[in-house]
Amino acid sequence: MSLSIDEIQQLVEPARVHSSVYVDEELFQLEMERIWGRSWIYVGHESQVKNPGDYYTTSIGTYPVILIRDAKSKSLHVLHNRCGHRGAIVTQRQCGNAGVLRCPYHGWTYKTDGSIHAIPHVGGYKDTEFDKNDEEFSMKKLPRVEVYRGFVFACLSEDVEDLSDFLGEIADTIDNMCDRSPEGEVEVTGLNCHRFIHPCNWKFFLENLHDAMHPMCAHAGTSDAVRSYLSTMPEGTSPPPEAEIIDPFAGSYDFFDSMGVTGLDKGHGYMGGKKSIFSHYEMYPEYLEAMYSAYGKERTEEILSFNRHNACCYPSSTIRDGIQSIRVLRPVSVDSTIIESWTFRLKGAPEKLLQRTLRYSRLINSPGSMVGPDDLDCYYRIQESAKSKSIEWIDLQRYFGQDIKDDDKDTAPGTSDLAIRNQYKAWLNYMSREA
Ligand code: FES
Numbered sequence: 001m002s003l004s005i006d007e008i009q010q011l012v013e014p015a016r017v018h019s020s021v022y023v024d025e026e027l028f029q030l031e032m033e034r035i036w037g038r039s040w041i042y043v044g045h046e047s048q049v050k051n052p053g054d055y056y057t058t059s060i061g062t063y064p065v066i067l068i069r070d071a072k073s074k075s076l077h078v079l080h081n082r083c084g085h086r087g088a089i090v091t092q093r094q095c096g097n098a099g100v101l102r103c104p105y106h107g108w109t110y111k112t113d114g115s116i117h118a119i120p121h122v123g124g125y126k127d128t129e130f131d132k133n134d135e136e137f138s139m140k141k142l143p144r145v146e147v148y149r150g151f152v153f154a155c156l157s158e159d160v161e162d163l164s165d166f167l168g169e170i171a172d173t174i175d176n177m178c179d180r181s182p183e184g185e186v187e188v189t190g191l192n193c194h195r196f197i198h199p200c201n202w203k204f205f206l207e208n209l210h211d212a213m214h215p216m217c218a219h220a221g222t223s224d225a226v227r228s229y230l231s232t233m234p235e236g237t238s239p240p241p242e243a244e245i246i247d248p249f250a251g252s253y254d255f256f257d258s259m260g261v262t263g264l265d266k267g268h269g270y271m272g273g274k275k276s277i278f279s280h281y282e283m284y285p286e287y288l289e290a291m292y293s294a295y296g297k298e299r300t301e302e303i304l305s306f307n308r309h310n311a312c313c314y315p316s317s318t319i320r321d322g323i324q325s326i327r328v329l330r331p332v333s334v335d336s337t338i339i340e341s342w343t344f345r346l347k348g349a350p351e352k353l354l355q356r357t358l359r360y361s362r363l364i365n366s367p368g369s370m371v372g373p374d375d376l377d378c379y380y381r382i383q384e385s386a387k388s389k390s391i392e393w394i395d396l397q398r399y400f401g402q403d404i405k406d407d408d409k410d411t412a413p414g415t416s417d418l419a420i421r422n423q424y425k426a427w428l429n430y431m432s433r434e435a
Pocket of ligand 1: 086088104
């Protein structure tokens with residue numbers, strides 16, 4: 001690597017970033033090593049691997065990994081998805097169940113804890129330095145794996161703080177999602193997700209989460225059409241449930257300013273907190289009944305009035321408590337990123353709640369959504385400008401210098417660039433640590 005720390009630090013100023021952060025191959029490799037290799041990354045939910053031997057393949061940065069439930073102890077492991085022999089990716093199946101994992105190249109097999117199960121024609125290793133019990137020949141376990149209320153995070157490096165310290169206030173969002181279940185737990189719906197390939201750098205997606213200046217412009221086509229349709233409905237008719245979801249995308253600047261934006265330590269952040277379209281549940285009386293019976297009226301109201309719009313868990317995911325979804329970033333290369341959108345069922349809640357969650361996911365987060373492709377088109381336009389070097393610096397000055405500082409967080413009106421500046425503060429911290 002030839003980029004020095006000094007050179008990296010010159011790319012991020014307090015209220016602008018250099019466009020090379022989106023297109024430079026060397027910076028991308030350093031990001032994988034220094035950000036994705038050293039922080040807690042969301043891997044999956046334990047309900048994806050309920051039974052002994054269940055596994056799910058994913059990645060941490062560009063490293064392929066497997067989340068697997070031990071066939072004997074039933075504990076969870078996250079393993080490098082590569083063979084201890086010559087390094088082939090052991091399985092490319094998205095998910096499955098296996099007593100042992102078998103490499104397709106020379107047939108080495110591994111137990112569900114990653115240790116070697118058997119090697120064909122093993123006599124050829126007699127009197128060599130090969131040792132079946134040497135971890136080097138195993139499917140190595142990641143050094144740090146922790147679970148927070150069913151959400152599994154892992155780190156490629158041993159040297160990382162405890163997960164609860166890393167999550168900080170973001171844990172409140174996970175708590176709230178789970179507390180919305182009368183049983184206090186969520187589980188993934190189905191075995192898969194909406195998977196959306198973005199031909200652009202991974203950071204655009206995170207930056208857009210709290211960019212409240214764009215919805216009324218970038219999504220105007222959809223929200224104008226919805227409002228126009230609603231205006232034709234006879235008076236007294238209930239609007240279709242889709243309208244409840246799309247309508248806020250046409251909110252005013254004042255509406256988004258009033259939501260507020262919060263920047264937390266380590267690049268995390270969120271918008272809103274108390275006001276959201278998902279604060280009202282009068283139309284789901286069976287759900288309210290189940291919640292009152294589980295928590296009492298006062299606590300239920302406290303749970304349901306807590307609503308954060310996109311809690312960013314930097315760098316790997318963004319969580320919506322009120323709609324029970326998590327979107328996961330999987331960088332592929334400097335200009336390609338997979339965005340996954342997973343939805344969760346509130347255990348003990350009526351099916352209608354899940355339908356609401358799925359409706360939101362299809363309308364907003366899926367590749368065929370009426371909103372997501374608008375965003376992607378905008379990211380792609382910046383990516384192309386950065387690639388052609390037709391723009392050198394990216395501006396981040398909205399409400400700069402006007403943040404309200406608390407001990408461990410900064411807040412600002414919702415249309416501030418605070419969250420993006422906060423992400424780059426974290427980016428710089430990670431990228432300035434050589435080892
Ligand atoms: Fe896996 Fe040879 S590379 S068995």
